[in-house]
Amino acid sequence: MGEIVKLSELGDKQLNQVVDVFVEGFYIPTLKRITKDKEKLRRLFINAFDGDMSYAYLHDGNVVGFMGLADDRKRPMRLDEKTYIEEFGSFSGKMVYKQLIATMENIKVHSPDEICIDYITTHPEHRSMGIGKKMIEYVRDNMGYKYIWLEVLSKNPRGIAFYEREGFKQGIVKTNFFLNLLAMVMGYGKLITMRMEAGSKQQ
Numbered sequence: 001m002g003e004i005v006k007l008s009e010l011g012d013k014q015l016n017q018v019v020d021v022f023v024e025g026f027y028i029p030t031l032k033r034i035t036k037d038k039e040k041l042r043r044l045f046i047n048a049f050d051g052d053m054s055y056a057y058l059h060d061g062n063v064v065g066f067m068g069l070a071d072d073r074k075r076p077m078r079l080d081e082k083t084y085i086e087e088f089g090s091f092s093g094k095m096v097y098k099q100l101i102a103t104m105e106n107i108k109v110h111s112p113d114e115i116c117i118d119y120i121t122t123h124p125e126h127r128s129m130g131i132g133k134k135m136i137e138y139v140r141d142n143m144g145y146k147y148i149w150l151e152v153l154s155k156n157p158r159g160i161a162f163y164e165r166e167g168f169k170q171g172i173v174k175t176n177f178f179l180n181l182l183a184m185v186m187g188y189g190k191l192i193t194m195r196m197e198a199g200s201k202q203q
Contacts, residue, residue, distance in 0.1 A: 001058055002058060002059045002064075002065075002131065002134065003054050003057075003058050003187065004056070004057050004058070004065075004135060004138045005055065005056055005058060006051060006052055006054070006055055006056075006133070007049055007050075007051040007052075007054040007055065007056060008051030008052055009057060010063070012162050013057065013091075014056065014058070014061075014062070014063050016042075017044075017056075017062060017063035017156075018054075018056055018066055019042050019045055019062050020042070020063075020080070020120060020123075020164055021056075021064065021065065021066045021122070021123045022049075022066055022119075022121065023038055023041045023042055023045070023120065023136065023151060024121075024123060024124055025066070025121025025123070025124075026121060026202040027041070029153075034096060034100075035087075035088075039045075039165045040087055041043070042085060043083070044084065044087060047076050047080065047083075048078060048079055048080070049068065049076060049077055050068070050074065050075075050076045050078060051136055052060060053074065053075070053076035054066070054067070054068045054069070054076045054137040055067050055068075055069070055071070055135065055138070057122075057131050057134065057135055059126065059131075063123075064122060064123045064126040064131060065120075065121070065122045065123070065126070065131040065132065066119075066120070066121055066122075066133055067117055067119060067120040067135050067139075068117075068118040068119045068120075069115055069117060069118060069119075069120075069139065069143075070081060070107075070108050070109055070115070070116040070118045071109050071112070071114075071115055071116075072107065072109045072110055072111060072112050072114070073107075074107070075104060075105055075106075075107065075108065075118060075120050075131065076119075077096065077118075078105065079097060079100055079104065080102060081093070081094065081097045084096050084097040084100075085097075093131065104148050111147075113145055113147065114145055114146065114147040114148070114149065114151060115139060115143055115145040115147075115148055115149075116148075116150070117136070117139060118147050118150075120132060120135055120136070120150070125143065132162070133162075133166060136148075136166050137166075139198065140167075140198050143198075144198075145198055146197065146198055147195055147196065147197055147198065148168075148195070148196045148198060149168075149193060149194060149195040149196070150163065150168070150193075151192065151193055152189045152191070152192050152194060152195070153190075153191060154190045154191070154192050160192065160194075160198060163194050164194075166196070167193060167196045167197075168194035168196045169195060169196070170192060170194055170195075174177070
């Protein structure tokens with residue numbers, strides 16, 4: 001049996017596993033655009049996640065799934081400019097930092113009855129085992145929000161189909177203009193905003 005816990009409840013070993021799951025889960029198509037060096041990516045994000053807005057899915061005590069939630073007060077990630085300068089140098093570090101800030105720290109949610117699944121991923125060795133489904137159900141059944149929404153790339157038909165099966169429909173919330181433009185430039189299509197009314201999924 002798996003369990004879902006806040007990052008604030010994890011030990012150091014499990015927190016390192018969280019970073020591994022995040023890097024592996026988002027390496028393609030996103031993180032490799034920053035650097036192909038996975039160790040460097042781990043150093044960039046090891047202290048970036050908010051312990052109360054981020055959740056891990058544990059299997060036998062090991063982290064195999066991870067999601068970050070955003071509400072109308074904050075996002076689940078806080079970046080440190082100093083870390084980026086140390087890894088990339090002053091000019092490049094500041095440029096990378098500013099680009100990520102534009103996509104990862106601006107408030108997305110503007111209503112207290114909504115929650116956004118900012119990112120959700122599963123370790124490659126544990127995919128197609130229902131872990132993503134269980135994390136979505138955890139948000140739907142335990143958080144008490146009226147609406148849940150997320151963003152998915154238009155050139156990710158499997159992802160879109162999965163979210164539709166879980167009760168999401170295309171929503172009307174405006175997406176981040178810079179992130180949408182970046183996705184199109186990279187060839188991944190547009191960002192599609194999908195929204196679920198909590199409790200709307202057919203049992």
